[in-house]
Amino acid sequence: YYPVIGDVVRVGEQERNYNIITPVVPLFPAEQVSWFSEESEKALFGRTIKWINSRYNRNNSVVMLNVARARLSMTEDAFNDTKTWFKGKEQKNGLFYWQAHGFYMSEQTAVAGLITEFLMQSVEDIIRIFPSWPVNLNAEFTSLRSRGGFLVSSRHIGGVISDLRITSTSGGELKLLSPWKTIGLRSANGKVKSLTPDSMGIVKIQTLKGQELEFVKMKK
Incomplete structure (x- = not known):
């Protein structure tokens, strides 16, 4: 210089x-x-x-x-x-x-x-919910599109994530970083199936085109 x-x-x-x-x-x-x-x-x-x-x-x-x-x-x-x-x-x-x-x-x-x-983020095809949102602020979003063609909706109220729903528009594997330590999938009949995240906290589910999934926080 x-x-x-x-x-x-x-x-x-x-x-x-x-x-x-x-x-x-x-x-x-x-x-x-x-x-x-x-x-x-x-x-x-x-x-x-x-x-x-x-x-x-x-x-x-x-x-x-x-x-x-x-x-x-x-x-x-x-x-x-x-x-x-x-x-x-x-x-x-x-x-x-x-x-x-x-x-x-x-x-x-x-x-x-x-x-x-x-x-919401979906880097590496892994969905993260409220990954960078202030814990003291309430927020919600509806049908944000992630990679893989998934429409994601959720709420963040009082620092708690809830109402997590994901719609698969094209089928295929869904990868979700669990927002809770324990996570379950609610079926159409109201029953909740416990899911087991891997060592990185990620749950993987094979989905069908048009399938709607509701995730819930499980009681310990």
């Missing part, structure tokens, strides 16, 4: 000011790293996110950075940064205005995907 001022040449390290936060790309959107990666790898990218937070220009990577945070369940930082950045930019029609280029703002559509990441 050789900035020149008149006849003076100053040699030094170039200041890093990212527009696109490339060091976080393996987490999102490349998805080479996820919640299901090794703990050491997740810790590395958690540190990377904190490091880069003060080294990017906060223009084109706000959505990207906060999706990455949500993928690692860095809930407080992801939620607060999203709320702060978009606050004051939202218009009555739900779109956004940004001084840099007016009403044209690609992030105004990407923010819908970002909010979805707070509520």
Whole structure:
């Protein structure tokens, strides 16, 4: 890096000011790293996110950075940064205005995907419910589409996840990270079948096209 001022040449390290936060790309959107990666790898990218937070220009990577945070369940930082950045930019029609280029703002559509990441994720075809939602805030969503063609609905009231329903639109294997320590599947006749998650807390179910499944928290 050789900035020149008149006849003076100053040699030094170039200041890093990212527009696109490339060091976080393996987490999102490349998805080479996820919640299901090794703990050491997740810790590395958690540190990377904190490091880069003060080294990017906060223009084109706000959505990207906060999706990455949500993928690692860095809930407080992801939620607060999203709320702060978009606050004051939202218009009555739900779109956004940004001084840099007016009403044209690609992030105004990407923010819908970002909010979805707070509520439901399906990286590696594994569904996670409220993976990055503040425990003190109530929320619910209906028919968010996951990978594999599953429509997912659930509620988060008083810090408790409930009313978890999933519809399979095309059949195939459903993989769900259990939101509870004990989980069951309620059948059409009201009976509940206990499910056994694997060592990572994931339950796997073969589904039929159009099948509706209701998951419940089992009593210990």
